[in-house]
Structures are given as C-alpha cells and as structure tokens.
Amino acid sequence: LAIRTGKAPALARRGEPAVSDVKLPAGFGVYAVGFTDFRSAAEEITQHAADVVVLEPAELRELVVRGLTAVVESVNAA
Amino acid sequence: MTSRAQVRRLLSLVPYLREHDGVAMADVAAAFGINVKTLREDLSVLWMCGMPGLAPGDLIDIDMDAVDGEGVIHLSNADYLTRPLRLSADEALALVLALRTLRGIAGPGKRDAVDRALKKLEAAAGNLPATDQATVAVTAARDDIQARVNDGLQRGKRLDLTYDVASRAETTRRMVDPLRVFVLEGYGYLEAWCYSANALRTFRLDRIAAVEVTSIDVAPHDVQLKDLSTGWWEALKNAPLVTLELEPWAVWVAEYYPTEAASARPGGGLIVTLHVTDPAWLRSLLLRLQGGARVLSPEGAGNSAAEAAQEALEQYAVLLGAAART
Numbered sequence: 001l002a003i004r005t006g007k008a009p010a011l012a013r014r015g016e017p018a019v020s021d022v023k024l025p026a027g028f029g030v031y032a033v034g035f036t037d038f039r040s041a042a043e044e045i046t047q048h049a050a051d052v053v054v055l056e057p058a059e060l061r062e063l064v065v066r067g068l069t070a071v072v073e074s075v076n077a078a
Numbered sequence: 079m080t081s082r083a084q085v086r087r088l089l090s091l092v093p094y095l096r097e098h099d100g101v102a103m104a105d106v107a108a109a110f111g112i113n114v115k116t117l118r119e120d121l122s123v124l125w126m127c128g129m130p131g132l133a134p135g136d137l138i139d140i141d142m143d144a145v146d147g148e149g150v151i152h153l154s155n156a157d158y159l160t161r162p163l164r165l166s167a168d169e170a171l172a173l174v175l176a177l178r179t180l181r182g183i184a185g186p187g188k189r190d191a192v193d194r195a196l197k198k199l200e201a202a203a204g205n206l207p208a209t210d211q212a213t214v215a216v217t218a219a220r221d222d223i224q225a226r227v228n229d230g231l232q233r234g235k236r237l238d239l240t241y242d243v244a245s246r247a248e249t250t251r252r253m254v255d256p257l258r259v260f261v262l263e264g265y266g267y268l269e270a271w272c273y274s275a276n277a278l279r280t281f282r283l284d285r286i287a288a289v290e291v292t293s294i295d296v297a298p299h300d301v302q303l304k305d306l307s308t309g310w311w312e313a314l315k316n317a318p319l320v321t322l323e324l325e326p327w328a329v330w331v332a333e334y335y336p337t338e339a340a341s342a343r344p345g346g347g348l349i350v351t352l353h354v355t356d357p358a359w360l361r362s363l364l365l366r367l368q369g370g371a372r373v374l375s376p377e378g379a380g381n382s383a384a385e386a387a388q389e390a391l392e393q394y395a396v397l398l399g400a401a402a403r404t
Contacts, residue, residue, distance in 0.1 A: 002397075006248055006249050007247055007248050007249075008247050008248075009242040009247070009248070009249045009287065010242065010247070013287075022397060022398065023397075024397065025397075042368070043366050043368065044366070046365050046366060046368050046387075047247065047362045047363075047365040047366035048247050048365075049365055049386035049387060049389060049390040050386065050389045050390040050393045051247065053390075053393065053394065053397060053398075055398075061394070061398070065391065065394055066368075067365075067368030067369065068365075068368070068387040068388075068390050068391050068394075069369075069387070069391065070368050070369025070370075071364060071365055071367075071368060071369055071383055071384060071387040072384050072387045072388050072391070073369060074364075074369040074370075074371070074372045074380075075364070075372075075373065075380040075381065075383060075384035076384065077372065
C-alpha cells in the first residue's frame with residue numbers, strides 16, 4: 001500500500017516499510033500490510049479514499065476501485 | 079463535597095485508622111486526598127457513629143484531645159468492623175467485575191494494588207462460584223501510555239498527546255488537560271480539555287499513539303463532564319439525524335451503532351436513522367460500505383463521500399493507468 005504520511009495510522013503502524021516501482025507523489029510511504037482476506041482488506045482500505053493506494057496485488061486493487069465506484073454511483077443515484 | 083462522598087470516605091477511614099493507630103492528621107489527609115479541615119469534620123461525624131442504641135459504649139471512640147493537641151488520631155471501639163465481610167453471590171460478582179474493569183485502565187504501577195484487593199475480595203467471597211462466571215475485557219492503552227496518562231491525571235499535569243483520530247483516519251498532536259479516565263462499553267477513554275479544539279474532548283485510550291507528561295499544571299476549566307450512566311446514547315441525542323438505506327449485507331450497521339429508528343425495506347435491507355456527530359465519520363462509513371448504503375436524508379449528506387471516492391479513482395487512474403481500470 002502507498003499511505004499518505006500522517007494518514008491511516010491503523011494501517012501504517014501495522015505495516016512494514018516496503019518499496020515499489022510505482023512513481024508516487026510526494027508525501028506517500030510504501031508499506032506491506034497483512035490482511036486475512038481481500039474483502040475485509042477492501043473494506044478497510046476504501047474508507048481512506050485517496051490517502052491509501054493499493055499498489056499490489058491487482059485483485060485487491062480491483063476490489064477497492066470497484067468499491068469506490070459503487071460509492072460514487074450510490075450517492076449520485078440518491 | 080457531597081454527603082455520599084463523605085459516607086464513602088468514613089467507611090474507609092475507620093479500618094484505615096484501626097490499622098494506623100496514632101497516625102498524624104496530615105498523613106491521613108494526604109492518603110485520602112482531602113485537607114486537614116475536612117478530615118477534622120469527618121472525625122466529628124465519626125465520633126457520633128456506632129452501634130444501634132448510640133449509648134456511650136456503642137459509639138466509636140476517638141481521642142479528640144490528641145487530634146486537636148498533638149494532631150494524631152487514636153480510634154477505638156470499632157471492633158465490629160473487623161468481622162469478616164460476607165457477600166452474596168451478586169455482591170461479590172459486582173465488586174469483582176468492577177475491580178477487574180478498573181484493572182484494565184489502572185496502568186502497570188497500580189495493578190499490583192488492584193490484584194491485592196481482588197485477592198482479598200475473592201477470599202471474602204469464600205466458596206461463591208459467581209466470580210468465575212463472567213470475565214471483563216477492557217481495551218485500553220499500551221502499558222507505558224496508560225501509566226503516563228494516569229500520572230498526568232493524578233498529578234494534574236498537561237499532556238502532550240499524539241492521537242489517531244478514527245473518523246478522519248489521521249494522526250494529530252495536541253496539548254490536553256486530563257480530567258478523567260473511564261471505561262464505557264468495553265473501551266477505556268480519557269476525557270480532557272483539548273487546546274486544539276478549545277473544548278472538551280473524549281479520547282479512546284487505545285488510539286493514543288504517544289503521550290508525554292509536561293510540567294505545566296492543568297488549568298481550571300468550567301465544564302460539565304458527560305453523564306455516561308446511560309452509555310453513549312445520552313451524549314448523542316442532540317446530534318443531527320441521518321437516514322440511510324442499507325443493502326442486506328450492510329445491515330450490521332444497525333446492530334453495531336445506536337439507531338434512532340430502523341425499519342425493514344421491501345426486498346431486504348433496512349432503512350435506519352441515526353445520530354451523526356461528525357460528518358467525517360459518516361463519510362468514512364459510506365466509503366467503507368462501498369455502495370452498501372444510500373443517504374436518504376438530509377440532502378447532500380453523502381456528497382463528501384462521493385467526492386472523496388472520485389478523487390481516489392482519479393488518483394488510481396493517474397498513478398496506475400490502465401492497470402487500475404476494472
């Protein structure tokens with residue numbers, strides 16, 4: 001995960017510093033964070049919106065992107 | 079000082095004075111956190127207490143000449159208070175659970191005292207099985223943090239607090255004057271005057287990332303601490319109401335958070351109305367539910383979640399390009 005500095009402390013403290021080839025904007029750190037399953041991971045990550053970016057695995061990133069899209073669609077439908 | 083507080087103190091004073099014959103007034107006052115004048119008033123009341131009948135031989139005896147002269151206390155004729163304590167099962171369980179709850183926020187330096195009290199109480203409860211029938215789980219701070227919070231509270235010193243704000247998912251740093259620590263619904267909290275908010279705030283102990291006790295004395299604050307005897311509900315009741323339509327897989331929200339109203343939705347799911355004190359909390363919940371909740375009212379309450387989600391989607395597109403599109 002790429003986590004914006006000072007944000008999502010529950011994730012950052014649980015993670016281990018890691019590296020990534022993705023070119024990130026200033027103010028983000030990379031962490032390897034463990035989860036029990038993708039569904040609960042997506043739920044936890046999505047609530048942080050742009051403060052947390054899933055770098056890998058792609059399957060988790062797809063779940064998060066789908067979740068964020070669903071939020072936009074549900075608010076716009078209201 | 080309320081009469082209830084005085085009675086509570088008098089009940090503790092008698093066994094204390096029996097164990098510390100000839101103790102100085104100043105030492106007793108310090109041990110009970112009162113001044114000598116209040117202690118003298120307590121002794122005047124105690125002097126008139128005793129067994130039914132209240133004849134001279136029935137009253138607790140205190141050498142008032144020694145109190146007013148040498149400033150020491152000799153207490154006698156209170157032998158009935160050495161009779162072993164006999165508790166019913168419910169009384170034993172209530173006291174043991176309360177002590178175990180206190181242990182959860184006591185901090186490492188005080189746990190020994192709580193453990194000793196628990197041992198005595200469990201011994202006084204005798205063979206009553208009740209004390210094993212329930213356990214207490216309190217989520218509080220790390221030991222070192224708990225110790226510093228308690229230290230600041232007891233010595234009346236300002237705290238330099240690093241705190242993870244759950245609703246905004248960010249770490250903040252602020253100066254606070256600690257006012258009380260309490261346990262509610264399984265979590266330990268610090269209630270304090272926050273100099274960043276310039277208001278009273280409640281901090282969950284397990285979300286305190288770091289704390290330092292400063293040398294600054296706590297300032298006097300003319301505040302009303304929350305009445306928590308009915309849980310968080312009373313504290314929430316004046317917060318704005320939000321009505322959500324929940325998908326079937328999101329109905330856990332109604333079980334987890336206090337709701338003002340909940341009704342079944344045709345086809346499954348719920349419509350719930352709940353109090354929301356912090357818009358950031360609602361935004362976080364809507365994001366977390368990933369489309370599982372729709373805001374029915376008030377209009378626009380879901381907009382910040384949609385904006386945050388849209389910003390995140392655009393960021394994925396920029397950072398990860400085609401790989402991020404589903």
